[in-house]
Amino acid sequence: MEHLNPSDTDLGRFGVEPEPPPESRARPWHRWVPIRKLGERHRRRIERHLLQLGPEDRRLRFGVATTNDQIRLYVHSLDFERDELFGVFDRRLHLVAVAHLAYSASPQRADRPAIVEFGVSVLERARRRGLGDRLFSHAVLRARNRHTDSLFIHALTENGAMLKIAARNGALLEYSGPDAMAWLRLPSDTVSTHVGAALVGTAAELNYGIARQLRLLTTWFKRVVARRPTPSA
Numbered sequence: 001m002e003h004l005n006p007s008d009t010d011l012g013r014f015g016v017e018p019e020p021p022p023e024s025r026a027r028p029w030h031r032w033v034p035i036r037k038l039g040e041r042h043r044r045r046i047e048r049h050l051l052q053l054g055p056e057d058r059r060l061r062f063g064v065a066t067t068n069d070q071i072r073l074y075v076h077s078l079d080f081e082r083d084e085l086f087g088v089f090d091r092r093l094h095l096v097a098v099a100h101l102a103y104s105a106s107p108q109r110a111d112r113p114a115i116v117e118f119g120v121s122v123l124e125r126a127r128r129r130g131l132g133d134r135l136f137s138h139a140v141l142r143a144r145n146r147h148t149d150s151l152f153i154h155a156l157t158e159n160g161a162m163l164k165i166a167a168r169n170g171a172l173l174e175y176s177g178p179d180a181m182a183w184l185r186l187p188s189d190t191v192s193t194h195v196g197a198a199l200v201g202t203a204a205e206l207n208y209g210i211a212r213q214l215r216l217l218t219t220w221f222k223r224v225v226a227r228r229p230t231p232s233a
């Protein structure tokens with residue numbers, strides 16, 4: 001098994017320059033992304049989001065070819081109490097990106113504390129705008145706030161985009177044939193990780209509320225205009 005450290009120059013393989021740890025990665029305010037916590041009431045929307053992924057994306061997301069029924073089963077089994085799910089909605093309030101932090105009660109590696117697995121999907125039309133990267137950073141914050149020691153991603157070696165995101169955020173990459181594992185040791189939580197997560201959540205809810213009101217207003221306005229009698233010539 002090959003071991004790669006993000007500081008290695010070999011990261012050129014993904015076009016990645018070594019970067020500072022996540023906490024010190026400042027992002028310009030105009031690239032802010034509203035990330036909402038997803039709960040029980042979003043189950044149907046999560047299902048719809050995943051069913052929109054094509055066969056290749058499903059294979060990359062779940063590691064194997066995945067049927068509609070298997071996706072439904074996965075969504076049905078989501079435990080919103082134990083795990084954390086969050087997502088990004090577009091202006092039409094469609095769920096375009098979903099991240100899943102799956103917590104485990106027992107350690108995956110002997111004599112190590114339990115760790116959390118990260119999984120993510122972004123719809124084709126919303127890719128390469130940094131959503132995957134933002135969701136990963138947010139996941140790190142949430143996992144730290146739950147006193148998690150490490151986070152890992154199970155990806156296929158061919159998944160350049162996912163491995164790039166992981167490496168750029170300081171994860172250690174391990175390869176074993178077609179499989180890759182990305183491991184990230186998480187620093188302890190701080191006041192700033194708690195405040196940061198709370199701010200992201202509140203701002204995203206506010207953003208969603210405004211977008212929803214705007215949509216309702218637009219629909220109402222269109223109905224009113226459609227009902228107006230056309231002036232006779």
Ligand SMILES: CC(C)(COP(=O)(O)OP(=O)(O)OC[C@H]1O[C@@H](n2cnc3c(N)ncnc32)[C@H](O)[C@@H]1OP(=O)(O)O)[C@@H](O)C(=O)NCCC(=O)NCCS
Binds near residue numbers: 057119133153159
């Ligand atoms: C992986 C995935 C989540 C990335 O989402 P995204 O929103 O496009 O990610 P970002 O915009 O943050 O881009 C990540 C980086 O990867 C790069 N990238 C995109 N596709 C790539 C590819 N095929 N090979 C290498 N790098 C790629 C992007 O250019 C970007 O780098 P940059 O910021 O230096 O330009 C998305 O492609 C996806 O949903 N894939 C299917 C499901 C999946 O693979 N999930 C991950 C397994 S859990």
